[in-house]
Amino acid sequence: MKTASPFLELENGPRVNVTLDGMALSLPRGANLAAALLAAGVGVFRRTPVSNAPRGPFCMMGACFDCLIEIDGTTRQACMIEVTDGLEIKRPHRDEALA
């Protein structure tokens, strides 16, 4: 999962610890969660209920709902959330194939 990210981060602020499907990740505090996950090398955010197809952020403005992730059992748009310490993030409809 720690593949080299296709994204480069310019800002270099304090980071906090979160988990993604139980794995520890360190993300910039207060950053946009979808942006921070992309920068951390996470490309697939969920799989679709219809065909199990992989999806990741598409619009970054709260309109497409492709960035859905689960936080505390609630499905939310990662691009509309800020990173806070201790977030426990799950990827909906995850299966073994998830990279």
Added chain:
Amino acid sequence: MTRSDLVVIGAGPAGMAAAAQAAELGLSVIVLDEQPRAGGQIYRDVDRVAPLRGDMLGADYTHGATLTAGLQHGAITHVNGAVVWAIEDQFRISYTVNGRGAQIDADRLLLATGALERPMPLPGWTLPGVMTAGAGQILLKQSGVLARNAVLVGSGPLLYLIAAQMVRAGTPPKAMIETQSRSDIAGTARHLGGALRGWRYLVKGLKMLASITRVGVPRHTGATDIAIEGTDKAQAVTFKRNGRSHRIACDTVFLHHGVVPNTQAARSLNIAHTWDAAQRCFIPQLDSWGQSDKSGVFIAGDGAGIGGARAAEFAGTIAALQIAFEAQRLTREDRDRRAAAPRAKLAHELAVRPFLDAAYPPYAQALLPHDATIICRCEEITAGDIRSYAGLGCIGPNQTKAFGRAGMGPCQGRYCGLGVTAILVDATGQTPDETGYYRIRPPLKPVTLGELAGMDISAPDAAE
């Protein structure tokens, strides 16, 4: 229940300018925006970001700080992170903030909900790694996150702006795959007069293009048959140009072929919309003050038809003047006198639009995609599915929705609505107005039970 003279939905240039003008004329204003900070799409997060990356983003971006400053008025309450999901008559607005539902009442309403990027369905567009170009720009602007190995695909001024910003950020795109052709440019001659009135935009455009080509970014214009390859993520873009096939490997694909009004809130109020042939989208029917066919509901900015950020700002001011006039804070003469300058500036801003619309038309093959291409991202309905529903007798999007769920997912048709209408127009021979658009019903965005349970409707004021 808190009641204000005016509720503005959207804190982009239109909403911010309107709020400032209305407050100056003595109205109480509440501004709701789902983003964590003011700015809208163009000036996203400008107060925090301008000192960090203002140089990279340019003066057109940092201008936004003059508008966010206008929100610092005692009569304006700006609620950040407020997702509006229902608007009921005369006017009760329901929204969620910090996971809790809330409601407020308003005498008048200004919808300043801006634009969405025109959906660009092509093979592979649902793969992770494929995003809108605006999304790429948001990553850069708001988060300082840059795509190292990206290809830009599509057409339009915003595509060049984003490419130029990527160049300045030190991560130029690997290539530009452009869908406009020489004949599109040739067809713009009759709009050149207007374009020359907006010559500053043309000069800016040429400078952007120069900055992109100077660093050696290849531009492939007149591209067709564009597809994205990959299994679990985007790996390459393939396309044809002058009869030859090309393939460019990449990690990220940014798609863009223009922006269209975000009409969800207006449609939920049953405001009449008509098809705009030049902009190829539906726009709400408004008078010259931005007043809709529903008394008390105004619309300004790109949500009223694409005019760009400065046009949005002037339209916001103009709407606020009429709102203040209706609320008897302003005489008719005063209103007209104050409206003269923003009206002149608005006309000037709009002069360049017909040229831009003609020079950078949407990518034809994404307006009428191949049968196998997914058109509804949420429900994974293909263009062929929609055509087969048309074959079964469906003549409008609400019928195809009932047949095949296209438009029933969480995005509520934001990224398939125009496509479904276009396919049905093509299949039935009806006009876009006859074909129509999805009926939009609240909630505009999904609401959880927890948000409803925590609903804050307790704060009645003296008026109740």
